[in-house]
Amino acid sequence: MSDERFPKQERLRKRRDYLNVEAKKQRKIITGHLIILAARNSENHTRIGITVSKRIGTAVKRNSVKRLLREIYRRNKEIFPPGYDVVLIARKQDKNTCYKTLFQEIKNAMGSRTW
RNA sequence: UGAAGCAGGACAGGUGAUCGCUGGCGUCCGGUUGAUACCGGCCGCGAGAGGAAAGUCCGGGCUCCACAGGGCAAGGAUGGUCGCUAACGGCGACCGGGGGUGACCCCAGGGAAAGUGCCACAGAAAACAAACCGCUCUCCUUUCAAGGAGAGUAAGGGUGAAACGGCGAGGUAAGAGCUCACCAGUUCCCCGGGUGACCGGGGAAGCUCGGCAAACCCCAUCCGGAGCAAGACCAAAAGAGGGGCUUAACGUCAAGGGAUUGCCCGUCCCGCCCCUGGGUAGGUCGCUCGAGGCUGCGGGCAACCGCAGCCCUAGAUGAAUGAUCACCACCUGUUCCGGGGCAACCCGGCUCAGGAGACAGAACCCGGCUUACGGACUGCUUCAUGCC
RNA sequence: UGGGAUGUCGUCUAAUGGCAGGACACGAGAUUUUGGAUCUCGUUAUGGUGGUUCGAAUCCACCCGUCCCAG
Numbered sequence A: 001m002s003d004e005r006f007p008k009q010e011r012l013r014k015r016r017d018y019l020n021v022e023a024k025k026q027r028k029i030i031t032g033h034l035i036i037l038a039a040r041n042s043e044n045h046t047r048i049g050i051t052v053s054k055r056i057g058t059a060v061k062r063n064s065v066k067r068l069l070r071e072i073y074r075r076n077k078e079i080f081p082p083g084y085d086v087v088l089i090a091r092k093q094d095k096n097t098c099y100k101t102l103f104q105e106i107k108n109a110m111g112s113r114t115w
Numbered sequence B: 001u002g003a004a005g006c007a008g009g010a011c012a013g014g015u016g017a018u019c020g021c022u023g024g025c026g027u028c029c030g031g032u033u034g035a036u037a038c039c040g041g042c043c044g045c046g047a048g049a050g051g052a053a054a055g056u057c058c059g060g061g062c063u064c065c066a067c068a069g070g071g072c073a074a075g076g077a078u079g080g081u082c083g084c085u086a087a088c089g090g091c092g093a094c095c096g097g098g099g100g101u102g103a104c105c106c107c108a109g110g111g112a113a114a115g116u117g118c119c120a121c122a123g124a125a126a127a128c129a130a131a132c133c134g135c136u137c138u139c140c141u142u143u144c145a146a147g148g149a150g151a152g153u154a155a156g157g158g159u160g161a162a163a164c165g166g167c168g169a170g171g172u173a174a175g176a177g178c179u180c181a182c183c184a185g186u187u188c189c190c191c192g193g194g195u196g197a198c199c200g201g202g203g204a205a206g207c208u209c210g211g212c213a214a215a216c217c218c219c220a221u222c223c224g225g226a227g228c229a230a231g232a233c234c235a236a237a238a239g240a241g242g243g244g245c246u247u248a249a250c251g252u253c254a255a256g257g258g259a260u261u262g263c264c265c266g267u268c269c270c271g272c273c274c275c276u277g278g279g280u281a282g283g284u285c286g287c288u289c290g291a292g293g294c295u296g297c298g299g300g301c302a303a304c305c306g307c308a309g310c311c312c313u314a315g316a317u318g319a320a321u322g323a324u325c326a327c328c329a330c331c332u333g334u335u336c337c338g339g340g341g342c343a344a345c346c347c348g349g350c351u352c353a354g355g356a357g358a359c360a361g362a363a364c365c366c367g368g369c370u371u372a373c374g375g376a377c378u379g380c381u382u383c384a385u386g387c388c
Numbered sequence C: 001u002g003g004g005a006u007g008u009c010g011u012c013u014a015a016u017g018g019c020a021g022g023a024c025a026c027g028a029g030a031u032u033u034u035g036g037a038u039c040u041c042g043u044u045a046u047g048g049u050g051g052u053u054c055g056a057a058u059c060c061a062c063c064c065g066u067c068c069c070a071g
Helices: A015-023 A059-075 A099-111
Strands: A027-030 A034-040 A047-051 A084-090
Touching: A015 A034, A015 A047, A015 A084, A034 A099, A047 A059, A059 A084, A059 A099
Parallel strands: A047 A084
Antiparallel strands: A027 A034, A034 A084
16 A cells, blocks of 8 residues: 545534444454544545543644544554544553554454454 | 852754644635635645643633713722833832842731720730739737738739830839930931932930731722623524415416315414514634744843834634654663873763653633643852862 | 633541631551451641732732633
């Protein structure tokens, strides 16, 4: 996959979209630092939404977590199932929060299911 | 050299490469259009967080609403003086008080002689004074030790955070501002200086008046309310009004069905089409050129102001400004080289290894305040020590 | 963005500006063969920094934390 872009069509952009995924979710996976929700959408590509609440920390911490998760998606689109809306919700973060650990968590979570 | 005080800012790592994000401009392509206008896509160019962007503690601009003139009341805020400012609870200078050897720092710093209230415990007494232990005099009892009654007194004692001036002399039965000198303080008057807070000097009075207003309160000054999710525009939908809907005709669109005893007309209901209006979802604007920044000159002790020249520097909306790699820069140790020194050692360069890289993310925009923060730099000043 | 509430022993909760009290819990002892119950004794607190005051949990200012509401 040479496509490492992340245009607006591949993001969830409204609160309604997030509530829709929450209501119609077909998978809910809880890992050490994340909660992953997935629901089938009407498009034929993946859409990603990221939720980081104030519980995680200050605006700087929340932004950095969001950037990390976006980077993981952008670099590794092949591990995400096409035609699904995926919501990544951050749980309590710690010192181990970095690209490698979060990538492994998501890869294991996605690989553990058949789509 | 060491310790300290104050102030400041295009300080808050830099450069390059690759892959991304946001919005701007441009070429080309596609769609649309009366249009050089709009939408979408590829590529290219250049831009993209802060000193606090934070907390939301004050003050404004801007927008809408209310009153459309003035006063009073209520509520809130502020509180030395003079200035600065669009304004401020901010800033500057000065005055007064307090702290520090000093540079310098801190202060809600109006009124207690307008009224009300409070001052625990202790103490006789906590505020128009009064009198527990005392001290003194007179009278009575009398065992001549003392006790009782009355009068005078506030020097001494002890309590307390605070006790109704201090010290000395005179005076007295004992005492007392009772009198006097000096000192402190209060109020008033006069003179001089200052825009003023206030300062300096002189005089008089009564001799002396406690503290708390970040207790109620009084005085002076200021304040209409809400906030860019303000507000404006476009506009699927819902709900509203009007016209129409067999065939045929006409420039276009449409779909008719049911109830009213069977039929026709009429009326009503549902549906459909068009128009008006409406404003939900959604979108656009508001949105970044502004009490703007930098430099120079001039005015002012300063805060700040004036003039001239130059510059344009983020506009997101589940919310962009990131990730990886390399090199350089910072700190510590170290190998080697060069220089200085009798030496300990110091300075510069270089190799290698290790370490630090904080607080924190624009959300309409400004002026402040407050709080968080690893370190580096610059300037001025003080104290101590040594040398000349 | 605007508006509130609140912070006291480990937990819950009192306290006019004047000795921070009570209950549960915890620790020690007594009682009991042991445990429980009971009794006695004890430890532990005013979110922080300043200020006003003779004196502050209380009054004032600024921070910190937690929770809630409206759009």
